[in-house]
Amino acid sequence: MTEKGKLIVVSGPSGAGKSTVIARVMKDDPDVAFSVSATTRAPRKGEVEGRDYHFVDRAFFEKMIENAELLEHAQYVGDYYGTPKLPAFENIEAGKSVIFDVEVQGAAQIKLKCPEAVLIFIIPSDFSQIEKRLRGRNTDSEEKIARRIETARREYAMAEKYDYIVINDDPDTAANEMKAIITAEKCRASYRKKYLNEVSL
């Protein structure tokens, strides 16, 4: 019998290095898959359909909402973003753990629909690193940067509702923490009850 995979939700403020850590976990563990989101926004340079996003039009997206085909969805700067249910659940049934990279509201929606979801929040050990990375990596106005930092602060306030906090000061250590969490969650007594049930008193 194949053990079901785990549903792993990963959030974290912009600048926390989420995607690097997720990529390392997936490279090391072939039993981990990534949930590709759907969006109505146009592909950016270098983005690949089916790898970075499923690029769909508004009519298609709204049909998915109507048919309850999304685990969560939100609008952001006029575009839809959402998580298709079917491919994720197929992977989980086949024994693969699936990582969902979603922001804090999306994470809350998923946890509500799937209480067994494991919620991981990624941050550096020191908040000032977020500030530094946000300032370092773009040429935005001071106002825009300030708004991003404010958003990051608001997201931190939600992190206590997560199951785990992974510290990303070094991507390898952070990836090891995330892999350990996935392994440990598969050892949960509630998940492994079947090994006990066969021993009847």
Add this chain to the structure above:
Amino acid sequence: MTEKGKLIVVSGPSGAGKSTVIARVMKDDPDVAFSVSATTRAPRKGEVEGRDYHFVDRAFFEKMIENAELLEHAQYVGDYYGTPKLPAFENIEAGKSVIFDVEVQGAAQIKLKCPEAVLIFIIPSDFSQIEKRLRGRNTDSEEKIARRIETARREYAMAEKYDYIVINDDPDTAANEMKAIITAEKCRASYRKKYLNEVSL
């Protein structure tokens, strides 16, 4: 600031290979210490004071009970067995995780006093392996073996109350599971809250 270590309680039926798995975890992770129990029974051949047990007399043991120096204790075939608090707590404060090898009643006593304790139950994937190991390793009477198997069944019935079940079909895999559990427990949001508290809104 040193992060506190975790209090790890490990139980499992006789024949589950607990001590081998614990020894491997400790070999791999210098931040894991073992809680040495106290007992009034006489040392067996090869047993070393302070490594296998603290061998004490009844008067000393009863004094420890009276002074609430034990995390848990029980009598077994006329002898006392118990877990001294102080060395374990000193290790935990110093950042070492401490493994307590105790049976199911002792585990319940520890969980009651220390709700933050992490309870791990070790079993092979198939109960018949327990039977095989219990039959294979001793020259006891059929009656004694049957009693041991009955005890193992009773212990299985308690395993659902544990946080995790580690499957020991192969000691390396089992040790990796146990190490992952310790790492994951250190990532719990409740344990890492301090990283959030410094970011005030």
